[in-house]
Amino acid sequence: MSINQLAMDLGLPEGDEYTQDWVYELPESYRTKKWLEKYIQAYSNDKYNTFEKNELMKLMLDIINDFLIKNSKKDDLIRKVLTLLSDNYQIHLQLVEHWSLDDDPLEDCFELTPAVRKIRDNILIK
Template sequence: MENYPKYVTREAIESLVKKLSLPEPGPFTQDWEYEVADVTRINEFLSFYENSSFNEEERFALMIVIIESLNDAIEKGDVDESILRKAKELLLKDKAIHTNTIIYWSLESEDLEDCFAITPFIRCVKEMI
């Protein structure tokens, strides 16, 4: 049984806050990785993910930020195919880190009309792992 990351750690949050100038979590924040998503920073997030040296926990947390940002962009109808290709490439490259994230966003047993905007994309990625 693989030991994939399951949750975003406080250490990963603190590191990404510093490295990417993201908002710090408040005292009652529970879903920081969703709250800091930003469609205007997707390219920056992808570039940082691809070109920076950081640990597995940080990669796990940042990918969730990326996916939530992409989900928001897809909902707005404003996402470029090249961005989706890059996200898919990174998800597959680090599938050992992101398997739980892929499973979560794929909502495998749900009808697509009851899913996230990004679920069809994630289901395609899931078929490749």
Template sequence: MENIYPEYVTKSAIEGLVKKIKLPAPDEFSQDWEYEVADSSRITEFLYAYENIELNKEERFALMIIIISSFNDAIVEGKAEAELASVIRYHLLQDINIHKNTIYYWSMLDEDELEDCYAVTSFMREIANVANLDDQD
């Protein structure tokens, strides 16, 4: 059976996460809900939900994007914790079959200049390297 990696956040994943972890529902103008609800002060809570709440593949995919976006904000704010980085790294690698496209996205492997990337890009490139994703298209 071919492994199909999630590529985008679905409406059902959003609805599930709104109910399960009390995230704000998207309004009529929301375009990138998973980035709009990112919150660097809630990373620990989001990781707890990832580890302890029953989530389907689509919900895990969406929640991890929220977690990484929140961690990116924490890096920008100078509040990123190494312990949280380790937990995020563990889940990305453990669930690589869900998060491969997310790792690619945040790694920006085609960009040579790190200053043109996200704050979290070097962290994500380490994960891409460990997962041997950096040599694939």
């Protein structure tokens, strides 16, 4: 399985030979609450391997960061994605590190950074 398989399964554009960051190049029309629900459902499906789940998580985190920028802080979908990240942190350690931005003050970080830092801190306590 691959990004192409994810795209085919979910009805997403696959990109082309010039696509480098498929997740970040998806058009806005695939970054809505409706699509986020599909990504959550797909992620929760045991059909996908670690690479594909990581791509889905990368996409979901990017989308919920955008939601947070638009002040959707109390959205249940945001909580679902963060719970999936926390529950599956072992396969997403690099994403946790990326979104935590440990060396930066919060005012210079993503909107999502405080939530990911909280997950990271909980991971370190375990």
